[in-house]
Amino acid sequence: xxxxxxxxxxxxxxxxxxxxxxxxxxxxxxxxxxxxxxxxxxxxxxxxxxxxxxxxxxxxxxxxxxxxxxxxxxxxxxxxxxxxxxxxxxxxxxxxxxxxxxxxxxxxxxxxxxxxxxxxxxxxxxxxxxxxxxxxxxxxxxxxxxxxxxxxxxxxxxxxxxxxxxxxxxxxxxxxxxxxxxxxxxxxxxxxxxxxxxxxxxxxxxxxxxxxxxxxxxxxxxxxxxxxxxxxxxxxxxxxxxxxxxxxxxxxxxxxxxxxxxxxxxxxxxxxxxxxxxxxxx
Amino acid sequence: xxxxxxxxxxxxxxxxxxxxxxxxxxxxxxxxxxxxxxxxxxxxxxxxxxxxxxxxxxxxxxxxxxxxxxxxxxxxxxxxxxxxxxxxxxxxxxxxxxxxxxxxxxxxxxxxxxxxxxxxxxxxxxxxxxxxxxxxxxxxxxxxxxxxxxxxxxxxxxxxxxxxxxxxxxxxxxxxxxxxxxxxxxxxxxxxxxxxxxxxxxxxxxxxxxxxxxxxxxxxxxxxxxxxxxxxxxxxxxxxxxxxxxx
Ligand SMILES: Nc1ncnc2c1ncn2[C@@H]1O[C@H](COP(=O)(O)OP(=O)(O)OP(=O)(O)O)[C@@H](O)[C@H]1O
Ligand SMILES: [Mg+2]
Numbered sequence: 434x435x436x437x438x439x440x441x442x443x444x445x446x447x448x449x450x451x452x453x454x455x456x457x458x459x460x461x462x463x464x465x466x467x468x469x470x471x472x473x474x475x476x477x478x479x480x481x482x483x484x485x486x487x488x489x490x491x492x493x494x495x496x497x498x499x500x501x502x503x504x505x506x507x508x509x510x511x512x513x514x515x516x517x518x519x520x521x522x523x524x525x526x527x528x529x530x531x532x533x534x535x536x537x538x539x540x541x542x543x544x545x546x547x548x549x550x551x552x553x554x555x556x557x558x559x560x561x562x563x564x565x566x567x568x569x570x571x572x573x574x575x576x577x578x579x580x581x582x583x584x585x586x587x588x589x590x591x592x593x594x595x596x597x598x599x600x601x602x603x604x605x606x607x608x609x610x611x612x613x614x615x616x617x618x619x620x621x622x623x624x625x626x627x628x629x630x631x632x633x634x635x636x637x638x639x640x641x642x643x644x645x646x647x648x649x650x651x652x653x654x655x656x657x658x659x660x661x662x663x664x665x666x667x668x669x670x671x672x673x674x675x676x677x678x679x680x681x682x683x684x685x686x687x688x689x690x691x692x693x694x695x696x697x698x699x700x701x702x703x704x705x706x707x708x709x710x711x712x713x714x715x
Numbered sequence: 716x717x718x719x720x721x722x723x724x725x726x727x728x729x730x731x732x733x734x735x736x737x738x739x740x741x742x743x744x745x746x747x748x749x750x751x752x753x754x755x756x757x758x759x760x761x762x763x764x765x766x767x768x769x770x771x772x773x774x775x776x777x778x779x780x781x782x783x784x785x786x787x788x789x790x791x792x793x794x795x796x797x798x799x800x801x802x803x804x805x806x807x808x809x810x811x812x813x814x815x816x817x818x819x820x821x822x823x824x825x826x827x828x829x830x831x832x833x834x835x836x837x838x839x840x841x842x843x844x845x846x847x848x849x850x851x852x853x854x855x856x857x858x859x860x861x862x863x864x865x866x867x868x869x870x871x872x873x874x875x876x877x878x879x880x881x882x883x884x885x886x887x888x889x890x891x892x893x894x895x896x897x898x899x900x901x902x903x904x905x906x907x908x909x910x911x912x913x914x915x916x917x918x919x920x921x922x923x924x925x926x927x928x929x930x931x932x933x934x935x936x937x938x939x940x941x942x943x944x945x946x947x948x949x950x951x952x953x954x955x956x957x958x959x960x961x962x
Contacts, residue, residue: 563855
C-alpha cells in the first residue's frame with residue numbers, strides 16, 4: 434500500500450518534465466499494456482502488445498488501416514475487452530481486480546472507478562444531439578462527478594472558450610460544422626479531467642478545411658502538459674509536432690517506435706519506410 | 716327494422732358504461748407502457764440469463780390468447796395471489812397491461828435500437844453509470860419517436876376492452892347485452908356499440924396523426940445534418956409496422 438502511494442507521488446512529479454519521456458525509468462507509467470492480445474472471433478488482430486505510456490506523455494499511433502490502432506485505444510476506454518494480457522492504469526489493473534488475493538475479472542464497479550482516469554474523443558464526435566452544446570459539456574461533471582450546477586457551468590464555459598466555442602453555448606449540435614462538433618467533443622472529454630485521453634482519428638471525418646482548427650486545439654491542450662494522450666492519427670505532420678513518441682504498428686504488432694525525428698527522418702524498418710513513402714505520395 | 720325510439724332509450728346507459736371502458740383502456744395502457752419499458756430495458760441487460768428469461772416471457776404472453784390470459788388472471792392467479800380478489804376492472808387492467816406490455820416492449824426496442832452505438836460509447840467514455848446512461852442519454856432519444864406508435868396502441872387496447880365482458884366487467888358491450896336480454900332487440904344495441912367505438916377510435920387516431928406530424932416536423936428541424944446522431948430516418952417507418960395487426 435505504502436509503496437504504491439510512493440510510486441503515485443513520484444508519478445505526480447512527471448508533468449514537470451517535458452519531452453522525451455519514454456526514456457524515463459522509475460516513473461510509474463500511467464498506462465501499461467503487458468502481453469495484451471485481442472481477437473474478434475477467430476481473428477487475432479493484436480498480438481502480445483507491450484507498451485508503457487508515462488504520465489503526461491503524448492504518444493502518436495500511426496500505421497496502416499486495420500493494424501489495430503483503434504482497438505488498442507478502445508480497450509483502454511473499456512469499450513473492448515482484451516482477450517489476453519493485462520492493461521494497468523495508474524498502477525492498477527484495468528480489466529482485473531483483486532478478490533481474496535487473486536486477480537479476477539473486473540466487475541462494473543471497478544471498471545467505473547478506473548474509467549474516471551480515462552477519456553476518449555471519437556472519430557464521429559458522438560455528441561448528444563438532444564442537448565445543447567453547453568449541456569453536452571456540463572452533463573458529465575453534473576451526473577458523474579456530482580459537481581454543483583454553478584461550478585459545472587463555469588467549468589464548461591471556460592472549456593468551451595478554450596476550444597473557441599464560447600459563443601455557441603445554447604446551440605444544438607446539429608447546427609454546428611464538423612470541426613465545431615469535434616471541438617465540443619474535446620471540451621466534453623476534457624472537462625472530466627482524465628489522466629489519459631485517447632484521440633481516435635478525430636479529424637478523419639472532417640472536411641479538409643476544418644481539420645486545421647481541430648488540430649490546433651489539440652496542440653494547445655498538449656502544450657498545457659499534464660494529461661497523457663494517445664493520438665491515433667493519419668496526420669503525419671501533426672504527429673511530428675505534438676508527439677513525444679511515435680509508435681508505428683502494423684498487423685497487430687508494434688513494429689517501430691521512437692521520437693518523432695527518428696521515426697520520420699530515420700525510419701529503421703522496411704515496413705515503416707514503405708508506409709511513410711506511400712503516405713507522402715497519397 | 717331500426718327503432719329510433721328504442722335506440723335513444725338505451726344510449727344513455729351505453730354512454731355511462733363508456734366510463735368503465737375508458738378506465739380499463741387508460742389503466743391498461745399505462746400499465747403496458749411502464750411494463751413494456753421495463754421489458755425493453757431487461758432485453759438490453761448485460762446478463763444473458765436475464766435476456767433469455769425476458770425473451771421467454773414475451774414469447775409466451777404474445778403467443779397465447781388475451782382472452783385465455785384474462786380468464787386465468789381473473790379466476791385463478793389473482794384470487795390466489797391476493798387475500799381479497801381484485802375486481803374485474805383491476806384484473807382487466809392488469810390483464811390488458813401485461814399482454815400489451817409485450818408488444819410495447821418491441822416498440823421501445825426499435826426506438827432504443829435506433830439510438831446509434833456511438834451514444835452508448837460516448838456515455839461510457841464519460842463514465843456514466845448504466846442507470847444514468849439510460850435516463851439521460853438513451854431514453855430521451857429513444858422515446859419521442861415511439862410516441863405515435865404508442866398512441867396507436869392506445870386505440871388497439873380501447874378496441875380490445877369488450878373482451879373484458881368475459882370476466883364479468885360491465886363495460887359497453889356487457890351493457891348492450893344486458894339491454895338485449897330484456898328487449899330481444901340486438902340490432903340497435905350492437906349498432907350503437909359499433910358506432911361509439913368508431914367515433915372514439917377515429918377521434919383518437921386523428922389526434923395521434925397530428926402528434927406524428929408535429930414530431931416529424933420537430934425532428935427534421937433538430938436533426939439537420941448531424942452526422943453524429945444519424946437520427947431515426949426510416950426508423951419510424953419500421954416502428955409503424957410494429958403495431959399488432961388486429962384481425
Ligand atoms: N468489432 C469488431 N468485430 C470484428 N472485427 C473487428 C472489430 N473491430 C475491429 N475489427 C478488426 O480488427 C482489425 C483492427 O481494426 P482497428 O479498427 O483497430 O484498426 P485501425 O488500425 O484503427 O484501422 P483504421 O486506420 O482503418 O482505423 C481490423 O482487421 C478490423 O477489421
Ligand atoms: Mg481506427
